[in-house]
Amino acid sequence: MTLIDFETYRWDAQNCVRCSNCRWVDFIWMASLQFSKICPSSARYGFDAYAAHGRLEIALALANGELEWSPKVLEEIYTCTLCGACDVKCLRNVGLEPTQTLEWMRQKAVDDGQGPMPEHKAVAENIANNRNRYGTPNDNRGKWLRSDARPVQKADVLYFVGCNSSFKQQQIAQATAKLLNASGTEFMILGEQEWCCGNQLYNVGLVDQAREMAEHNLKAIEESRAKTVVASCAECYQTLKVIYPKLMGKSTTDLGFEVLHITEHLDQQLQNGKLKFTAPVNMRVTYQDPCRLGRMSEPWTHWEGKRGKYGIFDPPKPRRKGTYGAYDPARNLLNAIPGLQVEEMERRKDQAWCCGASGGVRDAFKELALWSARERIEEAKEVTGAEAIISACPYCKENFTEVITADKERLQTLDITEIMLQAISPEGKEAC
Numbered sequence: 001m002t003l004i005d006f007e008t009y010r011w012d013a014q015n016c017v018r019c020s021n022c023r024w025v026d027f028i029w030m031a032s033l034q035f036s037k038i039c040p041s042s043a044r045y046g047f048d049a050y051a052a053h054g055r056l057e058i059a060l061a062l063a064n065g066e067l068e069w070s071p072k073v074l075e076e077i078y079t080c081t082l083c084g085a086c087d088v089k090c091l092r093n094v095g096l097e098p099t100q101t102l103e104w105m106r107q108k109a110v111d112d113g114q115g116p117m118p119e120h121k122a123v124a125e126n127i128a129n130n131r132n133r134y135g136t137p138n139d140n141r142g143k144w145l146r147s148d149a150r151p152v153q154k155a156d157v158l159y160f161v162g163c164n165s166s167f168k169q170q171q172i173a174q175a176t177a178k179l180l181n182a183s184g185t186e187f188m189i190l191g192e193q194e195w196c197c198g199n200q201l202y203n204v205g206l207v208d209q210a211r212e213m214a215e216h217n218l219k220a221i222e223e224s225r226a227k228t229v230v231a232s233c234a235e236c237y238q239t240l241k242v243i244y245p246k247l248m249g250k251s252t253t254d255l256g257f258e259v260l261h262i263t264e265h266l267d268q269q270l271q272n273g274k275l276k277f278t279a280p281v282n283m284r285v286t287y288q289d290p291c292r293l294g295r296m297s298e299p300w301t302h303w304e305g306k307r308g309k310y311g312i313f314d315p316p317k318p319r320r321k322g323t324y325g326a327y328d329p330a331r332n333l334l335n336a337i338p339g340l341q342v343e344e345m346e347r348r349k350d351q352a353w354c355c356g357a358s359g360g361v362r363d364a365f366k367e368l369a370l371w372s373a374r375e376r377i378e379e380a381k382e383v384t385g386a387e388a389i390i391s392a393c394p395y396c397k398e399n400f401t402e403v404i405t406a407d408k409e410r411l412q413t414l415d416i417t418e419i420m421l422q423a424i425s426p427e428g429k430e431a432c
């Protein structure tokens, strides 16, 4: 059964006014035609079926039994990165929430035995067999640890490492651990008791498998008695803060622990004087707002009700318009690094352009994922002249790295933890 009930959002699908606001940066923020688009799949393929308004039309036809599943329909719904840009744009202008329907379509595809895409099934199988997306034995999960990263047995803070930093880009986990140590934060880890957060499982419509991950990880966190869970991956962060409550039918405030991204935690430590950047990093950089850290990360409030006449919610429904995403902590940290020159791209904060990796797109539609990353790299170069594009999500970095390597770009990409590590110790420079 789908987690989302289409009937709750039928009003949205029926009342889209085809204004196309969901495809463009807010007009007051638009600085150029070249960088004014905001929906990667719509910008890449042009047809309405690849934008929120076309997908709402598809959803309505599927729900009404007027459209059959076909490879083309699956492509149209799975080429969306679920970046949330259409959601915040439409919520502010027309009051619809397209991503609820986008998620429902994927859940329905799975329910009907049509989805997800074969590449998603392979990742899901890895997770089912080994509890991580790479299919590596999960007892290797703690192998990123080096002697200079010092977790403890019991602490108020739990570092949730995530699959990517545990197995692939271990330098991000190592940098995070060193930064936690440097900011006087005692932390513990779950080791092999940490399972894949399930972000991609949920995003491709595999709700039951995602719930299994949620139940396990929530139990492990509860048993650890952590008061705060810190994630260095934007996808893990959004999963813990938004998707788990959604899956469990509760609100973020009912989780029993606080969820922070590493940038939020370290910004707090910076403000209270416990973290200091002393080593200059003489570089011009720009910052990529990860979708899952920014506009997709507002707390989830459980709501059950109906949308009736004139679109009135009964009972009133809290709206998540992307205003309160975690945009400033990363900027505060970068601006505190001596020597670092931080330049903004045109599309930023809630208006940021998605790197293209999320929602299962990098696995199933690599060409689109790399095209989206290439677009962003062009913006970084043309608008800011940056030497490096900094992100706060390992999946952004991975996607950017592939394009930078293939195109032999001079611009580099770094995770924010890596550049902060350079700023706390000269050794950090060598590590990166």
Ligand code: SF4
Pocket: 015, 016, 017, 018, 019, 020, 021, 022, 023, 052, 053, 056, 089, 090, 093, 094, 096, 098
């Ligand atoms: S902004 Fe909303 S109403 Fe306008 S076309 Fe997009 S989904 Fe439809």
Ligand code: SF4
Pocket: 022, 038, 039, 040, 041, 042, 050, 051, 052, 079, 080, 081, 082, 083, 084, 085, 086, 087, 098, 099, 102
């Ligand atoms: S979630 Fe992102 S990729 Fe999907 S339709 Fe909306 S803007 Fe486009």
